[in-house]
Amino acid sequence: MPSMASSNSAQRQSNHNTDVNQLKKLKAEPFARRQNFEQHRKSLPIAAVEKVLLEEVRNNDTLIVVGETGSGKTTQLPQYLNNGGYCRDGGIIGITQPRRVAAVTVAKRVAEECGVALGQQVGYAIRFEDVTSRSTRIKYMTDGLLLREALLDSYLSKYSVIIVDEAHERTVHTDVLLGLLKTVQKTRSQGVSDAVNIDHREAKNGMLLEKHNGSEVASILKQCQGKKLSPLKIIIMSASLDARVFSEYFGGARAVHVQGRQYPVDILYTRQPETDYIDATLITIFQIHMEEGPGDILVFLTGQEEIESVERLVHERLPQLSESKRKLLTFPIFSSLPSEKQMKVFMPAPVGFRKVILATNIAETSVTIPGIKYVIDPGMVKVRTYEASTGIEPLIIIKTSKAQALQRSGRAGREGPGKCYRLYPESEFDKLKDSTTPEIKRCNLSNVILHLKALGIDDIIGFDFIEQPDRIAIIKSMELLFLLGALTEESKLSDPVGQKMARLPLDPIYSKALIIASQFNCLEEMLIVVAMLSVESIFYAPREKLEESRIALKSFASPQGDHLTLLNENFINSRSVKHARDIHSQIRRNAEQMGFHVTSCGDDLLPLRRCLAASFFLNAALKQPDGTYRALSSGLTVQIHPSSVLFRMKPDCIIFDELVRTNHNYIRNISRIDYLWLAELAPQCYALQE
DNA sequence: GAGCACTGC
CATH class of the missing domain: 3.40.50.300 (P-loop containing nucleotide triphosphate hydrolases)
Structure with missing residues (x-):
């Protein structure tokens, strides 16, 4: 490995510097640290190709950067682009990461290297945390968060460059983002002047369409009015193996290789x-x-x-x-x-x-x-x-x-x-x-579809994914969204239900539950239930203390079922509880912004169970004579998971949150409902038999 | 009477 020699010598070099700095510590620390960073930056493999990279970006709207571990691409390239003038007109360089920790740690590192306070010129944004300001020019974020931003600004107009890092991981978010970026780039480079002149009456819901002829470019958001949109540079960063896939997807985009730095x-x-x-x-x-x-x-x-x-x-x-x-x-x-x-x-x-x-x-x-x-x-x-x-x-x-x-x-x-x-x-x-x-080929697509529809992309099967999801999986998810009332008969996003569901950062069924609860005056309670369902179990039972934890759990149990138990905190996983609290405050804020009235049903929790029936109706199950259950929509024979508070009670009719298959088909997080509620509250699925 | 990889909004 040729980079080894330079790597070792670089290390010796920087160690030496550290020693010298210790002597001068009191007087010259900031200067010394900067100098150290400078030395470190120059020693990275990517530093050798800084000029090449800038030139390639200048000449190509889309560039693939292939770099193995240790190349320095994630920390350095945004700085090169910033120095290269890509933030000149107030444009932001956005770098997406699949994981939150990466976004945060890299942003901290780059802020240090640049000698600026985190959140000023260099910042990051992840769910629950926005450490950016008006002066932020280099912004690290999760790919999921950028997708959310696209719902508010479908041109991603504040970004001059978007770098998609770790693209080889091919998460659902990355794949959807790639498709979106491709569309946005096309629109921003050719449709801009036309688009700005579009009759505003044609614009609805921040539409963003793939075709750019005439009125179809109705994708004008208010914030774009009068703003000159500049072309968008896209940079896809990936580990070596599948660079060709990305290059082909972006019409034969150029790929630049950067040496990694790893020990053998x-x-x-x-x-x-x-x-x-x-x-x-x-x-x-x-x-x-x-x-x-x-x-x-x-x-x-x-x-x-x-x-x-x-x-x-x-x-x-x-x-x-x-x-x-x-x-x-x-x-x-x-x-x-x-x-x-x-x-x-x-x-x-x-x-x-x-x-x-x-x-x-x-x-x-x-x-x-x-x-x-x-x-x-x-x-x-x-x-x-x-x-x-x-x-x-x-x-x-x-x-x-x-x-x-x-x-x-x-x-x-x-x-x-x-x-x-x-x-x-x-x-x-x-x-x-x-x-x-890729994850998109092996997951439920209802959220992806809801998101694309909200971006104005209606033809999901025809959407230019880097890899096409299964047609059946698309149709199944559309069916679910239709039954939840999020899509119309013409497969358009419904107003207001579909619109509101797309705005909530939740599973579609949970969003629906919030919408219904706001009408049944039990949103206060449902916000808690949904936040708790959205995180991994807050109950933690270490094997060596199994009995003790079971007794502790029993004191929370509600005879009406698991959902009501979640309302009522000793064997609790504090990480899960914190996560649930964060989600709760976020969705509560979302609900208020959407004009929902956050009211409580007080001690009478009947309306809450009726809301659960009205939103989880596709997960309804009926007891059979042998004590197992039949899931009504799939016809599968299922059993109540032994962790459920209803495991022994076995009510006649129930709804459940999830079905997991291990030795049996187990259903988890269950509530007792009345069979008649299904026909009353979900007539689209359950007609009463004469 | 059971056991569930990992992310993310």
């Missing part, structure tokens, strides 16, 4: 396929521990259950080793683990000990753990899929893609040369898919 990682394969990858994992952990030099081990497993069993097995075998070799510590990490426990993986091991981190996918991109020298990759991953026929989203365990295997092995080369043990033969690696199936 030795990849080792097994000779034969493993029949039991858990056992193979265990053997590999101990093999590394006995034979290899110091350095921590990162193991990629598929879920909590595997992590806990490997942890148990390691502890069972440890006593078989000689005493001096027992210095091995395990640390689990997965997203539902409370943050205090997650934090433990970041603590350095005591002297002489080796850490083994047992992780899910969370360690692939979301969390970077220092000290990792060895990666064990069994090659499996648990993913959510979508079955259009039933609407179920089952989790299944599948083989990783090549890109994913590469990402995992890269985790061993962040601080020095490392090793990655792939627990399958090299011939198997060659058979893996190049990249992971």
Whole structure:
């Protein structure tokens, strides 16, 4: 790897500087820090191509930048563009990230490098947090947030450049954003002068259409009036493997490659396929521990259950080793683990000990753990899929893609040369898919459709997605939106229901529940229920204290069902509670802005259950003689999940929030309703039989 | 009487 030499020397250089700075600390700190940043910036691989990049951006409306880990593209390119004059007329350089932490940490770093206060020239915006000001010129944000902004300003007119970072991850948000940007760019470059002259009576709902002839460019928002729209530069940043996909999508856009900076990682394969990858994992952990030099081990497993069993097995075998070799510590990490426990993986091991981190996918991109020298990759991953026929989203365990295997092995080369043990033969690696199936091909599309419709894009099947979602999945989701009253018979966004639903940052069913609750005078209560349903369970039951947590839970139980239980906080996950509170205050504000009256039904919670029936009617189920339930819309036989407060009570007619398939079809978060309410409140689905 | 990968608005 040619970049290695320069990387090492750069490191020595900066260490030397740090020492010198310590001596001058009192007098010259700000200056020294700036100088340090300057040195660091110049040492990044991307610095060598600054001029080339600026020239390519000048000559091309769309550019693909391919850069591996450590190239510096995320922090540097926006600064180059700023210096290159792309903010001159008040334009903003927007950089999107799939994850919130990335947006925040990169923005902080860049503000420091620029020597400005965060939120001034450099800022960030994520849900619940807007750290920008009128002077902000470089703005980091989540891609989902930019999509929301597009609902208010469909031209994204305040941005002169939009950089879509980590595009290879292909989240739903990224894919929808790419489609939108393509349309916006076209409109801004050719339709601008026409559009500004459009008769305003034609403009409705901030329409943004793909065709730009005559009155169809009705996409004029008030804020665009009298404003001269400048062309939009789009930059797509991606890791190397799939640059061609992006280039083709943007009409053969140019791609520039930027060298990465990573330490070399030795990849080792097994000779034969493993029949039991858990056992193979265990053997590999101990093999590394006995034979290899110091350095921590990162193991990629598929879920909590595997992590806990490997942890148990390691502890069972440890006593078989000689005493001096027992210095091995395990640390689990997965997203539902409370943050205090997650934090433990970041603590350095005591002297002489080796850490083994047992992780899910969370360690692939979301969390970077220092000290990792060895990666064990069994090659499996648990993913959510979508079955259009039933609407179920089952989790299944599948083989990783090549890109994913590469990402995992890269985790061993962040601080020095490392090793990655792939627990399958090299011939198997060659058979893996190049990249992971994009999320848009395996998820429920109702929110995507609602969003596109609100942007004025009516032809969803004809929409120019980078990868077309399944036709059946589109139709299924449109059906759902129609039954909820969000779409008209002509598949247009309905006014006001569809319009209001699109404005709320929630699942369509939850938005509908808020709209109905505002009419039934129980919005106060429904805002709480919906906020709680929108987060992972706030109840946390560690295995070792299962009984205790059950007793604590019982004191909250409402005999009317789980939704009412959520209204009534000892075994509570504080991260979930905070998240629910944030969502609650956001949607309450949204509701008020939309003119909803936030009133309470007081002690009589009957109207609340009627609202639940009126919005979750597609998730209604009837008890059958054998105590199981029949889900009315899918016809599936389902069972109440044992975690439900109604598990033993088994009311005749219920609505549920979600259906999960494990050993059985389990329904979760359930409320008792009256069967007759369905015909009364959802006649579009349930006609009374004569 | 069960166990759910990861994000995001």
